[in-house]
Amino acid sequence: MKAILRVTYRLPVFLAVLWIMGPLARIAALEPLVLFCMRALAGLVAWAHNAAPVNSAAFLIQEWQRMMPAPRSRFPIQDISDAQSGSVVQSGSEVQSASEEQSASEEQSASEEQSASEEPVARNEQVGAGEIHLHCPLRDSGDARACWRLMEFDRTLVARMHGQLVVIDSQATSGKSC
Numbered sequence: 674m675k676a677i678l679r680v681t682y683r684l685p686v687f688l689a690v691l692w693i694m695g696p697l698a699r700i701a702a703l704e705p706l707v708l709f710c711m712r713a714l715a716g717l718v719a720w721a722h723n724a725a726p727v728n729s730a731a732f733l734i735q736e737w738q739r740m741m742p743a744p745r746s747r748f749p750i751q752d753i754s755d756a757q758s759g760s761v762v763q764s765g766s767e768v769q770s771a772s773e774e775q776s777a778s779e780e781q782s783a784s785e786e787q788s789a790s791e792e793p794v795a796r797n798e799q800v801g802a803g804e805i806h807l808h809c810p811l812r813d814s815g816d817a818r819a820c821w822r823l824m825e826f827d828r829t830l831v832a833r834m835h836g837q838l839v840v841i842d843s844q845a846t847s848g849k850s851c
Contacts, residue, residue: 734801
């Protein structure tokens, strides 16, 4: 079964899911359904790729990239460094993965308070940054909440490896592609 999933999980399938789920993510009443679907898909991908907890940002961002469909050049790793309190990973980055040091309740309250377009503040954590070089169906929509719903896929993948993902720059609000 894992082999079938790995063979099937290609960029056209990934993009098809984005283009199907994108419009659904814009409908607030469908949030539970969209989140469930994105978590389920991420769970399948994590299972098929044998996702395991990692203990450094360097390995975390590399594992996130490994779980993306080929060509992985569409998901480049941009920066790996140790962040100081109050600092932010490169402002041009779209995805930040940080080693998780918060309790589950702190993480949930932080994710509820932070919209997809806000810049995160690192708390003496290791961070790794990557970008997503795909045309998002939400580009220029201004709907940061819909972006947040779609990014549940990536958050779930990173959480499976004991990390935390924060979107720094959303195509939904910035309109730019990396």
